Amino acid sequence: MASVEGIIEKIRSTPEIHDNIVSWRTLKRSEGAYADFPESIDPRLIEAFRMRGIERLYSHQRSAVDTVLAGKDLVIVTPTASGKTLCYNLPVLNAILTTDKAKALYLFPTKALSQDQVAELHAVIDGLPERERPVYSYTYDGDTPPTIRKKMRETGDIVVTNPYMLHAGILPNHPKWVNLFLELKYVVIDEIHHYRGVFGSHMGNIIRRLSRICRHYGSDPVFICCSATIANPCDLAGKLIGRDAELIHADGSPRGEKHFLFYNPPLVNREMGLRADTVGEIRALGELLILNGIQTIFFARSRNEVEIITKYLKDMMIRHNRDPEQIQGYRGGYLPNLRREIEAGLREGEILGVVATNALELGVDIGSLDSCVMTGYPGSVASAWQQAGRAGRRAGTSIALLAARNTAIDQYIMNHPEYFFDRSEQNVIINPDNDVIQYNHVKCSAFEVPFAEGDHFGSPPDAEKLSEILQFLEYDARILHKVKDRWFWMADSYPAEGVSINAADMDEFIIHDVSFPEVTRQSTLAQIDRPSAMTMIHPEAIYQHQGDQYLIEELDYENRIAYAGKVNVDYYTDAETETDLQVKHIDQEAGQTRCTLYHGEVAVTTQATMFKKIKFYTHENVGAGDIHLPPEKMDTTSFWFTLSGELANAVRLYEGSNSGALVGLCYALRSTVPLFVRCDIGDIRVTSESRSPHFGLATVYVYDNVPSGVGLSEKVMEIHGQIFEAALEIVERCECNYGCPACVSPSSRVGPQGKQIATRILSALAPPE
Amino acid sequence: MNRDALRERLAKIEGLKTGADLLRERTEQKNYTTDALPGAEVANDSGTYHLAETRIALDVRHGDFQVGALLEIVPDKIALAARLELSDLNFRSAVFLDTETTSLESGAGVHVFMIGVGFFEKDAFVVRQYFMRNPAEEVAMLSDLGELLARFEIAVSFFGKNFDLPRIVDRFNINRLPLNFPPVHIDLCHTGRRIWKGLFGNCQLQTLERGILKFVRSDDLPGADCPQAYFNYLRGFPSRINDVFEHNLYDVISMAVLPWAIDQAMTDSDRALVLANVARVYAEADRTEAAVGRYEMALEMLWPPTPRTQAAVVMVTKGLAAICWRQEDWERATRLWQELVDHNLGGAYPHERLAIYYEHTEHDYEMAIERARDAYGFAVREGSESAQVALRVRIQRLEAKCAAAEAAGG
Missing domain, CATH: 3.40.50.300 (P-loop containing nucleotide triphosphate hydrolases)
Incomplete structure (x- = not known):
């Protein structure tokens, strides 16, 4: 040992x-900085924390508690194991103990996380002396039995839930949660760094809906956000809760x-x-x-x-x-x-x-x-x-x-x-003002609380957009009915049901398992979003599910159903797509000598062209076929740059198979962007044209893979220098000769000169040291 | 993005064609005319709404029954059927209630646009229909409704515990209005099902109306169409809104008459199924004598079993045998189960009961094993896992008992 x-x-x-x-x-090693419990904290609560071995607070806990007690929204950024949960449990429990009616809502991005935090919360509650009325805290999720739900709605002091349940269960049914909303004093949003991209943009809108409901019931809760270390905690928290939050970030834990x-x-x-x-x-x-x-x-x-x-x-x-x-x-x-x-x-x-x-x-x-x-x-x-x-x-x-x-x-x-x-x-990066996402939540919110003339949903400049959406819902969709400056929900539907908060585009295909024809009721194997359908479930595709292979026997595109039967084959399929970008609008343009940088709106058309059958383990190509499916079209935002003719000529881009270097460039950029812009790998796409029809020049696009965009490409435009520089480093430092998965991808894809040319292009783009 | 572009994109999301400008004009012109509606506008501190009142003389017929019949009887049997432990059920302090909503879903966006309430006055049954001509009239409507509801001891509804009441509570909550709903709530859907289950394809209000009350509506607007009729009314096409008033009115009147039919059924019936259902109600209330008599009558009417009646025969026999068993009348109980066995009815159940009887009362393990094995065969065919497990355990135990008895005897 x-x-x-x-x-x-x-x-x-x-x-x-x-x-x-x-x-x-x-x-x-650091010693830690300490502070006493604030004087206004109920002694019973201090005693309960003492029983858990907490005699004093860390300095950052004290500042957080003070900020909450002063009624200010805040975002706490501290490392793991720095006693973050105390920052909210202490003021929340204090309010419940001292007022006997304050309520709190705890939001966690996943169910697993909430269970752990609840265990900690309950340990503190159990340490409180007996009261006439104990502090009730409940977790509300898909597994909560109906009897508990009722009790929770009536008596819960602290309700712990996740964005999914809040969106589809609690908010649309707020009259059943009237006890909670009337006295809601604190909303805790933990792990906010998880709310990124599309998910985060939905979350921002869900909080807007929550805030409208609170206003309806006359409550105005303090928001307590917690985050792991990120570059923009205040910006993110601000976008999520719709107002400024104070930052607490000095870590006082040893x-x-x-x-x-x-x-x-x-x-x-x-x-x-x-x-x-x-x-x-x-x-x-x-x-x-x-x-x-x-x-x-x-x-x-x-x-x-x-x-x-x-x-x-x-x-x-x-x-x-x-x-x-x-x-x-x-x-x-x-x-x-x-x-x-x-x-x-x-x-x-x-x-x-x-x-x-x-x-x-x-x-x-x-x-x-x-x-x-x-x-x-x-x-x-x-x-x-x-x-x-x-x-x-x-x-x-x-x-x-x-x-x-x-x-x-x-x-x-x-x-x-x-x-x-x-x-x-x-x-x-999140963008709660994404048109499609915002529209869907305006709909949900209109179901929950009627909008009135002059209301806003999100940032005030958006008031006009809101009024457009409301008029659309009134006249075109005939879902709202306006009386005396207020729009009432007048339709036989439940909008939250149709809004999936993980994807911007809700259109989904269902995959039916037809392996057992004698079973008359078809069982659903899986669901897949429409944009993925053309590459994953085209006819003759092998769809892999839990280690089994299913052959897509038929695809009913119109009705969004794929019929799949279990097969035992030694290959999988890999579809190829062609992406066509059309520049619709240029918002920003920055000319440099060797390239010009742009940000704007593009229309992306993706068409699946063919698929290959590839043998497991050996990766042999054992067959192929064409795919005939409608193209996917999407309007989104993109960053792009064109290479000047001189640069293209200098690196001999148009000779032989040299234009493969652009493919390598895309590969390198796609790997680099997530280092600087926190997003899921699927949230951005990078594609290139050796001669763009629009500019007549070699062009590389980095676009948001979400209708209307969520602001990722905008960020790329802003920090493109850092990204180019990092991409160059990655490629230059890589010790391979002709390209490998660690830089521009192998030479079979980018051509024998691919790595070298991509390196030259990147060094021309990257700002001089 | 300009205005039309946004509108077109949203239309694409919703799968709509834009160009509903006709509606735009029409809606802008509309005024909330009350001419088309029965009743009149009411004003209170919170605003205005619409109220239609219909007074129905107590001797007016509704199908085979008189509207006021309910006031003539002692309602103890109804209380029994409704599982109420209430000696002084007085329908003069009851309010009969039915709502029309904009959706069968629930949630904050579901509006209750009409609440029909009926109650007895000295010489008439009065139906008041509270109606909001637009959602801005909701508060005024609900506050008057709330005052009225507070006057009653009992609410009578049809499926109201699950449907009408939660929606009413939601609307009062949203508007922060106090609701004093009557403390006793009789849901005729549950009570009716207890009495008339199996008689018709379902136990919906209109089914019972036709089958029990013998009241047939003509040109009724189906309940499912009421939301659309209201939406159309709001948008200036009021043609079907009167049908909603009529539909709601009949619902309320039927609710006032149905309890009387329940009392009748509890008293006597010439239908074997009703007798059987009622017998069960009495049995559950420990009114053994009333239960046995009805079970016996029902069995007599149903015997011999035919494909049509066999399900009822099984139910009645089970119920009657269970009472006999409790009264320790083994002979009769076993005879009843044996009848089922002889007619190949009731699946595993009578075999299992007989196995229990032979094991614990007769201590005849050979017979018990035989019955238990037959029961197991049925349980396998019925696909009931838990029954199979229970029977396997029983058979094993019986085999052990047999072996022990043999050893002792040998």
């Missing part, structure tokens, strides 16, 4: 490991020393840019840690990978005559009992190693571990810190190790520890 310090020494003195560590940062190591697996084939397999490397590192008794959490990128790493580590234990049960997998899909057992095993130290998918699936109750190993960059700085936060006790040393994969993003991070440690913040 070794101490953490001993292991650190061992890592330093083992060249096979140490040579691959490209960055080693030591985060200093920290032990933490060693943060970046581990890049060694190159095994320089020309092809191949590196040693990350999972294999993890195994060796795991051996070092686990066998020395260092309690470690491993983060894998998929559930499948959790199982693989768990198996590797268990096998390793057996080889060393150790108990393999000291290694456990932990992922969604495990039954709650098993999860609770594993959590207890970790707390009590019986389990040495746990392998998990992501920090969000973990209960909060696992305590803190000695070390954390991440297989691959989890996609954002905030998630990486969240995972790293699982290691590290208040006192004592801990290790966090990020092992890179051979992807552009991971390699960029390896080469730019300063990106991670020093600026380390990404923007979370």
Whole structure:
């Protein structure tokens, strides 16, 4: 057995490991800053916190509580395990205890998260002395039985829920929640950095609806937002709650020393840019840690990978005559009992190693571990810190190790520890004013509380747009009826039902399983959004579902139904699409010598052309077919740039297969954008034209993959210099010769000169050092 | 984005053609004429609304019954059927209530645009129909309605516990108005189903109207069309709104007569199914004598079982045998189950009951096993997992008991 310090020494003195560590940062121990409970806090509550071992507050908790007590909206940005939940539990419980009628609504992006926070909340409530009327807190989600729902509506002091239930269950039925809305004093929105892109834009509108209902009942709650570290917490919170929030970000919690190591697996084939397999490397590192008794959490990128790493580590234990049960997998899909057992095993130290998918699936109750190993960059700085936060006790040393994969993003991070440690913040972009999203929520809101002339829904300049929408709903859709300056819902429908808050475009295909013709009632296999239909469920496509293959036998495009039968084939299908962009409107233009940059509106037409049948494992092409389906059309916002003719000529873009370099350029940009603009990989698309019909020049487009856009491409326009620079670095630093998945994609796609030309173009675009 | 572009995009989302400008003009011209409506405008502190009052003499016939018949009887049997422990049920303090809403869904956007309430006065049954000519009249309408409702002890509705009442509560909540709904609520849908279940295809109000009250509506506007009739009225096409008034009026009157029919059924019936249903009501209320007599009459009328009557025969036999069992009349109970077995009726059930009887009362394990095995065969065919498990356990236990008895005897 070794101490953490001993292991650190061992890592330093083992060249096979140490040579691959490209960055080693030591985060200093900090003492922590403390403050007393504010005087106005009910002594019973202070006693309850004392019983939980909390004698005083951290300085940031005190500022947060003071801000809430002063009735101001706020956003709290602090790292994992800094006692964030106390920032809201304390003022909320205090208000309930002292007024006997204040109510609070807690919102969490996922159900899993809310359950953990409720456990913490209940622990505090249980510590309160007996009262005539206890504090009632309930979780309202899809699993809540009807009898509890009724009780919750009548007596709940704190209602915990998620955006889905709020949107489709609570808000449209607000008369049943009248007790809550009349006395609603606090709305807690935790983990706001999850509300990004389309989801976040919906969330902003859901909060607008909530606020209208509160106004109807005469309540004006204080909003308490919490976020992981992001670049724009105030901006995001402001857009979500529709007004300014005060920022609390100085962390007063104590920290032990933490060693943060970046581990890049060694190159095994320089020309092809191949590196040693990350999972294999993890195994060796795991051996070092686990066998020395260092309690470690491993983060894998998929559930499948959790199982693989768990198996590797268990096998390793057996080889060393150790108990393999000291290694456990932990992922969604495990039954709650098993999860609770594993959590207890970790707390009590019986389990040495746990392998998990992501920090969000973990209960909060696992305590803190000695070390954390991440297989691959989890996609954002905030998630990486969240995972790293699982290691590290208040006192004592801990290790966090990020092992890179051979992807552009991971390699960029390896080469730019300063990106991670020093600026380390990404923007979370949402646009609640997206036309389509906003329209749908205006509809929902009109169902909930009639709009009156002069009302607004969102930012005041939008008042005119609102009035347009209301008139459309009155005259064209005939859903609203206007009397005396107010628009009343007059239709036999329930609008929230038709609005899915995960996608902007609600049109969905249903896939029927027709494997068993004798079963007359068709069972639904899955649902898929319309834009994905042409590549996923075109006739003859192999649709993969839970490891089984289904052949799409028929696609009823008109009625949005696909008929799929289970088959046993050794291939999958891969559809190819052609994307055509038409520039509709230029909002911004910035000319430079070698290129011109634009932002504006584009019409994107995507057409699936053909599909290939590709054999599993060997990736042989074993057949092909045409796809005849209507094209997908979408109006959205885009950033784009044209290359000057001189630049194109200088890099010989139009010679031979050289224009493939543009494909490589797109690939590199697509990997780079999420480093600077926090979004899901599917939220943006990058495409190119070697000679755009509009400009007659080579053009590259980065567009929002959502009707009307949610502001991502606008951000790209704003920070294009950083993005070009980073993309150039990624491509230049990559040690492959002709392109690989870690830079511009392989030369089979971009041509033999692709990497070199893409590099030259990027160096022409990137601002001089 | 300019105005028309937005409008066109929204139209595309909704799958609409734009160009409803005709409606725009029409709606802008409309005025809320009351000429088309029965009744008159009422004004109070909160504004105006529309009220139609219909007074119906107590001897007016509604189908086979008189509107005032309910006042002539002692309503103890109705209370029993409605599962009310109430000795002094007085329909003079009852309000009969039916709403018309803009949707069958629930939620804040669902409006209750008409509430029909009926009550007895000295010499007449009075139906008041509260109607909002537009949603801005809601508060005025609800405040007067709320005052009226507070005067009554009992509410009578049809499916009102699930439908009308929650919607009324929602509207009062939204408008922050106090609601004193009568403390006792008789939902004739539930009560009616208890009495007339199985007699017709369903137990909806209009089915009972036709089948029990013998009242047939002509040209009735189906309830499902009422929302659209109201929307059209709001948009200046009032032609069908009178039909909504009529539809609602008949609903309320039928509610006032149905309890009398329930009392009749509880007293006597020449229909075996009604006797059987009523017998069950009495049995549940521990009125054993009344239950047994009716079960016996019903069984006599239904015997011998035919494909049409066999379901009823099973139900009646089960009910009667259960009473006998409770009274420890083993002989009669087993005879009834055996009758079912002999006629191959009732599936696993009579076999299982007989198995229990032979096991625990006769201690004849051989017979018990035989019955239990037959029951298991039926349970497999009926596909009931839980019954199969229970029977497997029973058979195993019986086999053990048999073996033990043999060992002891041998």
